[in-house]
Amino acid sequence: MDALGIEWSLLLAQIVNFLLLIVLLRLFLYRPVLNMLNARKERIAQSMKDAERVSAAAREAEQEKAKILEQARREAQEIRAQATRDAERIAQEIRSRAEQEATEIRMKAQAEAARQIETALAEANKQIADLAIMATEKLLGRELANRAEQQRFVAEFLANAGGKGK
Amino acid sequence: MRKKIVAFLWGTQQRKIWTSVIVGLLAASILIRFIAPVPPPHVALSGEPIFSTGPKWFTNSVLTTIIVDIVLILLALAVRFNLKEIPGAFQNFMEAIIEALYGLAESVAGKNASKFFPWVATIFLFVIISNWSGMLPGVGSIGFYHPTDKHDAHATALDGDSARLFDNQLAMVGGSIVLAPLESAQKAPAAAEGEHGKFIPLFRAPSADLNVTFALAISTMVMVQIWGVRFLGGSYFRKFFNFSGPNPFMKGINGFVGILELVSEFSRVIAFGFRLFGNVFAGEIVLATMAFLIAFLLPVPFYVLELFVGFVQALVFMMLALVFFHMATISHGSHDEHH
Numbered sequence: 001m002d003a004l005g006i007e008w009s010l011l012l013a014q015i016v017n018f019l020l021l022i023v024l025l026r027l028f029l030y031r032p033v034l035n036m037l038n039a040r041k042e043r044i045a046q047s048m049k050d051a052e053r054v055s056a057a058a059r060e061a062e063q064e065k066a067k068i069l070e071q072a073r074r075e076a077q078e079i080r081a082q083a084t085r086d087a088e089r090i091a092q093e094i095r096s097r098a099e100q101e102a103t104e105i106r107m108k109a110q111a112e113a114a115r116q117i118e119t120a121l122a123e124a125n126k127q128i129a130d131l132a133i134m135a136t137e138k139l140l141g142r143e144l145a146n147r148a149e150q151q152r153f154v155a156e157f158l159a160n161a162g163g164k165g166k
Numbered sequence: 167m168r169k170k171i172v173a174f175l176w177g178t179q180q181r182k183i184w185t186s187v188i189v190g191l192l193a194a195s196i197l198i199r200f201i202a203p204v205p206p207p208h209v210a211l212s213g214e215p216i217f218s219t220g221p222k223w224f225t226n227s228v229l230t231t232i233i234v235d236i237v238l239i240l241l242a243l244a245v246r247f248n249l250k251e252i253p254g255a256f257q258n259f260m261e262a263i264i265e266a267l268y269g270l271a272e273s274v275a276g277k278n279a280s281k282f283f284p285w286v287a288t289i290f291l292f293v294i295i296s297n298w299s300g301m302l303p304g305v306g307s308i309g310f311y312h313p314t315d316k317h318d319a320h321a322t323a324l325d326g327d328s329a330r331l332f333d334n335q336l337a338m339v340g341g342s343i344v345l346a347p348l349e350s351a352q353k354a355p356a357a358a359e360g361e362h363g364k365f366i367p368l369f370r371a372p373s374a375d376l377n378v379t380f381a382l383a384i385s386t387m388v389m390v391q392i393w394g395v396r397f398l399g400g401s402y403f404r405k406f407f408n409f410s411g412p413n414p415f416m417k418g419i420n421g422f423v424g425i426l427e428l429v430s431e432f433s434r435v436i437a438f439g440f441r442l443f444g445n446v447f448a449g450e451i452v453l454a455t456m457a458f459l460i461a462f463l464l465p466v467p468f469y470v471l472e473l474f475v476g477f478v479q480a481l482v483f484m485m486l487a488l489v490f491f492h493m494a495t496i497s498h499g500s501h502d503e504h505h
Contacts, residue, residue: 004212004376005210005211005212005376005377006376007377010213010223010225010228010377011381013228013377014378014380014381014382015384015385017235017381018381020235021235021288022288025242025287025288028243028246029242029245029246029260029264030284030287032246032249033245033249033260033261033264034264034268034280036249036251037264039251040251
C-alpha cells in the first residue's frame with residue numbers, strides 16, 4: 001500500500017471530495033440544466049402543437065373563405081340572372097306598353113284625321129251645295145223656292161258622287 | 167515531382183515561413199539534446215507532498231484535485247447563474263454535454279437514469295478534466311527540489327541552510343540549466359536531480375494518483391451496494407449468499423457462484439482503480455519520455471493520443487459505473503432468467 005502511495009487519510013479525503021462534488025454539481029449544474037432542457041422541450045412541443053393548431057385553423061379559414069366566396073359568386077350569378085330577367089321583362093313591358101300607346105295614339109290620330117276629313121268633306125259638300133244652288137239661282141235669276149229641298153238634293157248627289165269617287 | 171515538392175515547401179511566403187519554422191524547431195530539438203539536455207522524466211508512482219516541511223497530506227495531486235474541483239464548480243456556477251431559455255454559446259455547450267451524458271445514462275438505466283445521473287456525470291466530468299489536466303503545460307514540470315536523505319547529509323556537510331534554501335526554489339525541468347550545472351546534467355541527467363535533491367512537481371493529474379482512482383472506485387462500488395439494497399431490499403444480498411437449488415449439487419454450485427460474485431465485487435474496485443490510474447500514469451510517462459527524446463514535434467501525436475485516451479477512460483469509468491448501478495437494480499432471479 002505504501003509503495004503505491006495509498007494512504008487512508010488521502011483516500012478518505014478524496015472520497016469526501018467526490019461526494020461533495022456530486023452534491024455541488026447536482027445543485028448547480030445537473031438539476032438546473034436538466035430542468036431547463038425539460039422546460040424547453042415542453043415549450044417546443046407546446047409551440048409545435050400551437051403552430052399545428054394555428055395552421056389547422058388557417059386551413060379551415062381558407063376552406064371557409066373558399067366556401068363563402070363560392071356561395072357569394074353563386075348568389076351574385078343568381079342576382080345577375082334575376083336582374084337580367086327582370087330587366088328583360090320590364091323592357092318587354094315598356095316596349096309593349098309603348099307599342100300599345102303608339103297604336104292608341106296612331107288610332108286616335110287616324111280617327112281624328114278621319115273625322116276631320118269627314119268634317120272637312122261635309123263642310124266642303126255643304127259649301128259646294130250652297131255654291132251650286134247659288135250658281136243655279138244666278139243662272140235662273142231667281143231664288144229657288146224649295147231651298148232646303150234643293151240643298152238636300154245636291155248633298156245627296158255629292159254624297160253619291162263622293163261615294164263613287166272613293 | 168521535384169518542382170511540386172519545392173512548390174509545396176517553398177511556394178508562397180507563408181509556406182516559406184512554416185517550412186523554416188518547422189526545420190528550425192527540428193534542428194533546435196536535436197541541438198538542445200547536446201546543449202541543454204532535458205532531464206529524464208520524473209517518475210513517481212504516487213503523489214508527493216509539495217512542501218518537504220509542510221503537511222504530509224498536502225500532495226501535488228491533492229492540490230490539482232482542488233483545482234479541478236474549483237474549475238468544475240466555476241463552470242457549474244457560470245451555467246447556473248446565466249441560465250436562459252434561449253441559450254448562448256457557452257450554455258449550449260454545457261447543455262450539449264449534460265444532455266449527451268443523460269442520454270447515455272438513459273440508454274443504459276432507462277427510467278432509473280435520473281437517480282444514477284449525478285453520480286455517473288460527476289465521475290465523467292471529474293475524470294475527464296483530471297485526465298486532461300495532466301497534459302497542461304507545467305503540470306509535472308513545474309515543481310520544487312527537495313533535499314533527499316542522501317543529499318541532506320551531503321548538504322549539511324557543506325552548508326545546511328543555504329542549500330536547503332536553494333533546493334526549495336521554484337524550478338522548471340525543461341529549463342533546468344538554470345539550476346543544474348551544465349556538466350553534471352550533460353554527464354548524467356539523472357544525477358542532476360540527485361545533486362539538487364529530489365524533484366517534486368507542483369501539480370499532478372489527480373487520476374494519476376491511486377488515492378483518487380480508488381476513492382472513485384470505492385465510492386462507486388459502495389454505491390452499487392446501496393442502490394442494490396434500495397431497489398431490491400434484503401434480497402439483494404441473495405446474490406452473494408445463494409444456497410438454493412433442486413439438489414445438493416446445485417446448492418453447492420450456487421453457493422460457489424455467490425462467493426465468486428462477492429469476489430468480483432472487490433475485484434471491480436481494484437480494476438476500476440488501476441485501469442484509470444494505469445492509463446493516465448502511463449500516458450504521462452509516454453509524453454514525458456517523448457519530450458525527453460525529441461523536444462519538439464514528436465510529442466504532438468502522443469498528445470492527441472492522450473487526449474483521446476483521457477476521454478475514453480472517463481467514458482469507460484462512467485459506463486461501467488452505470489452498468490454496475492443498473493445491474494444492482496435488477497433482481498437476481500430475473501437476472502438469471504435473462505441469461
